[in-house]
Amino acid sequence: METIADRATRVDHDQVTVYEQLTARGVSRRDFLKFCGWMSACMGLGADGIAQVVHALETKTRIPVVWMHFQECTCCSESFIRSSHPIVADILLDKISLDYTETLLAASGHQAEQCLQDTIRKYKGEYLLCIEGSVPLAEDGVYCCIGGKSAKDIVAEVAAGAKAIIAWGNCACSGCVQAAKPNPTAATPVHKVISGKPIINVQGCPPIAEVMAGVLVHLLTFDRIPQLDAQGRPKAFYSRRVHDTCYRRPNYDAGLFVESFDDDNARKGYCLYKMGCKGPTTYNSCGTIRWNGGVSFPIQSGHGCIGCSESNFWDNGPFYERLGNFPGFGIETTADKIGLAVGAATVAGAAAHAVLTNIRKHHEIGEQPGESAADAPPTPAIDPHNQGGNQS
Amino acid sequence: MNTPAPSSRPHTFQRIYVWELPVRFYHWLNALCILVLTVTGFLIANPPAINTAGEASFSYWFGWTRFIHFATAYVFVFNFAFRIYWGFVGNQYADWKNFLPLRLAQFREVRSVLRVDILQSLNRPLAAVGHNALAYLTYFVMFLVFLFQVASGFAMYANMSDAWFPHLFTWMLPLFGGDAGLRHWHHLATWFFVIFTVIHVYLVFYHDYVEGHGVLSSMAGGWKFLPKDGPGKGDGRSWFSGKPGPKA
Ligand code: HEM
Ligand code: HEM
Numbered sequence: 001m002e003t004i005a006d007r008a009t010r011v012d013h014d015q016v017t018v019y020e021q022l023t024a025r026g027v028s029r030r031d032f033l034k035f036c037g038w039m040s041a042c043m044g045l046g047a048d049g050i051a052q053v054v055h056a057l058e059t060k061t062r063i064p065v066v067w068m069h070f071q072e073c074t075c076c077s078e079s080f081i082r083s084s085h086p087i088v089a090d091i092l093l094d095k096i097s098l099d100y101t102e103t104l105l106a107a108s109g110h111q112a113e114q115c116l117q118d119t120i121r122k123y124k125g126e127y128l129l130c131i132e133g134s135v136p137l138a139e140d141g142v143y144c145c146i147g148g149k150s151a152k153d154i155v156a157e158v159a160a161g162a163k164a165i166i167a168w169g170n171c172a173c174s175g176c177v178q179a180a181k182p183n184p185t186a187a188t189p190v191h192k193v194i195s196g197k198p199i200i201n202v203q204g205c206p207p208i209a210e211v212m213a214g215v216l217v218h219l220l221t222f223d224r225i226p227q228l229d230a231q232g233r234p235k236a237f238y239s240r241r242v243h244d245t246c247y248r249r250p251n252y253d254a255g256l257f258v259e260s261f262d263d264d265n266a267r268k269g270y271c272l273y274k275m276g277c278k279g280p281t282t283y284n285s286c287g288t289i290r291w292n293g294g295v296s297f298p299i300q301s302g303h304g305c306i307g308c309s310e311s312n313f314w315d316n317g318p319f320y321e322r323l324g325n326f327p328g329f330g331i332e333t334t335a336d337k338i339g340l341a342v343g344a345a346t347v348a349g350a351a352a353h354a355v356l357t358n359i360r361k362h363h364e365i366g367e368q369p370g371e372s373a374a375d376a377p378p379t380p381a382i383d384p385h386n387q388g389g390n391q392s
Numbered sequence: 393m394n395t396p397a398p399s400s401r402p403h404t405f406q407r408i409y410v411w412e413l414p415v416r417f418y419h420w421l422n423a424l425c426i427l428v429l430t431v432t433g434f435l436i437a438n439p440p441a442i443n444t445a446g447e448a449s450f451s452y453w454f455g456w457t458r459f460i461h462f463a464t465a466y467v468f469v470f471n472f473a474f475r476i477y478w479g480f481v482g483n484q485y486a487d488w489k490n491f492l493p494l495r496l497a498q499f500r501e502v503r504s505v506l507r508v509d510i511l512q513s514l515n516r517p518l519a520a521v522g523h524n525a526l527a528y529l530t531y532f533v534m535f536l537v538f539l540f541q542v543a544s545g546f547a548m549y550a551n552m553s554d555a556w557f558p559h560l561f562t563w564m565l566p567l568f569g570g571d572a573g574l575r576h577w578h579h580l581a582t583w584f585f586v587i588f589t590v591i592h593v594y595l596v597f598y599h600d601y602v603e604g605h606g607v608l609s610s611m612a613g614g615w616k617f618l619p620k621d622g623p624g625k626g627d628g629r630s631w632f633s634g635k636p637g638p639k640a
């Protein structure tokens with residue numbers, strides 16, 4: 001009788017299911033089910049969702065994946081392959097899905113380029129395009145070239161035949177640090193370069209590994225784009241603010257704040273709001289899924305959230321102040337400084353205007369002829385209302 | 393000075409009912425809401441360290457501050473909506489058409505108010521029964537800032553609420569680069585109200601002081617007093633035709 005492992009090596013790469021691949025690599029049924037349960041929990045699926053995930057991975061064949069790297073630091077890939085769960089990195093990425101990725105590819109040079117061309121031709125309209133990094137548009141795209149072609153041209157070529165696009169991380173979703181003002185290379189997020197394709201923005205610098213895996217498993221299981229928020233982020237992971245899932249939240253509501261990083265309040269674990277925590281304006285799963293297998297997340301380690309899953313988070317700084325600098329007014333100019341300056345000018349202006357009025361309009365102001373108290377008609381000596389009914 | 397000699401007879405005044413009760417009610421409720429929203433808003437922006445020790449479970453002052461901000465926000469919105477409604481059914485001084493200087497006469501009045509009252513390069517008595525055209529225009533700009541504050545506020549509030557109303561405004565978020573960007577603008581717009589109030593209250597006192605027509609008390613009792621022999625004779629002038637002036 002043919003074992004699954006035999007079949008996995010015999011049958012064409014493309015017809016093997018995910019489950020078959022996994023077992024061929026020595027993953028036990030038990031570990032496989034654990035992985036499915038864990039993934040569906042991350043995605044926020046109910047008990048029946050687990051069965052759907054199991055069923056999908058048992059019956060569906062792999063999705064061809066092309067993973068491009070442009071202007072970025074590869075921290076998204078790092079995050080992904082360092083996931084605490086072995087199946088995520090080892091299987092989903094390494095063996096099953098990846099047809100082309102600059103970072104992890106064995107081939108190089110012309111071979112690698114050939115590999116990319118083969119994939120996009122063979123799986124036209126079927127492959128999933130993952131993009132890590134932003135695309136520089138300045139100077140016709142010279143700031144990022146691979147194999148003699150600019151990122152701008154590559155992305156247009158590769159996206160044309162993609163079924164869907166996943167934009168990994170802040171670079172691909174909103175440009176991250178290279179798009180911070182003044183953005184010299186005109187670093188541009190994927191959704192502003194490509195149109196007409198479904199794009200999933202998996203935000204964060206980097207995104208949490210479990211979130212990345214969750215998005216892939218969702219695509220595999222349900223064969224459709226997950227529900228997205230207004231900024232294209234999957235709602236399953238980005239619908240709640242870090243602030244709403246932060247374990248320090250009771251301190252926030254009680255008004256118990258860290259006033260400086262070395263004070264007693266910091267030791268007591270009070271809320272980091274006044275230290276510039278961007279949790280209240282940041283949508284991510286750090287408070288629930290956490291990092292490194294649920295070990296910790298920045299706030300748990302005593303540092304405020306820097307808001308890395310929000311667009312332009314570098315320009316919303318400084319990281320350590322509650323109210324950032326106001327865009328367009330230079331460094332160190334908060335809305336309050338602008339407001340105070342204009343407010344002071346207004347009060348001074350009103351005072352000057354009052355003085356001017358008294359000079360320019362002194363004829364109209366105050367008592368006019370015939371209006372002095374002496375000219376008033378005489379008050380009746382007896383007020384009828386005080387006479388207790390005598391008059392009526 | 394180029395002032396006409398003041399008449400030696402005492403003026404006789406006509407009392408005109410300018411601000412109906414709903415407008416007065418709107419005004420003071422609105423002023424109260426703005427005061428509460430500004431104070432709680434600045435507290436949210438920069439909470440003072442009034443609670444520095446203790447267990448979180450026993451205190452909720454910051455939570456209450458935010459709650460008051462959001463609850464007042466709803467009052468503010470409905471009060472504002474009511475004023476818009478009143479712009480269609482109220483008297484001619486409350487009419488929405490006054491707020492935009494679309495007619496030449498209104499535009500001219502904006503200019504003369506600027507010259508007489510603000511720059512004071514011209515000295516000539518001016519009087520308006522309702523607001524003057526420049527004031528109407530200023531209130532219109534302020535209504536736009538109201539709208540912005542409501543839209544930005546509810547857009548940020550949407551993620552804390554399941555109600556449908558706040559979710560009507562979530563389109564604001566991507567427009568301003570997410571919650572953080574929007575909060576910046578929401579904060580800056582607050583200063584607009586602070587500055588508006590300084591100028592507004594100053595000018596109300598100014599008009600009352602210079603003209604003596606009872607502008608200051610008009611938002612309390614509704615009445616203004618215009619001299620029968622002077623400018624703005626209480627002829628019920630309004631910027632559009634079709635509605636009769638007040639019965640003299
Ligand atoms: C005249 C009207 C208003 C003023 C002056 C005002 C002022 C402020 C200020 C100064 C802040 C602090 C911003 C910061 O963090 O730097 C704030 C926050 C906020 N306001 Fe308003 N606001 C007004 C109306 C509204 C309305 C109509 C809403 C609708 C619900 C609203 C909802 C919010 C929300 C959600 C926050 C963020 C609070 C948090 O997340 O803790 N505001 N407001
Ligand atoms: C002590 C404070 C205040 C006083 C004494 C005051 C007084 C007045 C008076 C007398 C008028 C009528 C002016 C005229 O006839 O042209 C008026 C109109 C108005 N005031 Fe105030 N006000 C105060 C605060 C505020 C505040 C805080 C706001 C909002 C930020 C505000 C918003 C308005 C608006 C929008 C109108 C136009 C009303 C309408 O036509 O619906 N006022 N105010």
Ligand code: SF4
Nearest residue numbers: 243246271272277279
């Ligand atoms: S530490 Fe940050 S995320 Fe947590 S409650 Fe305070 S402000 Fe919110």
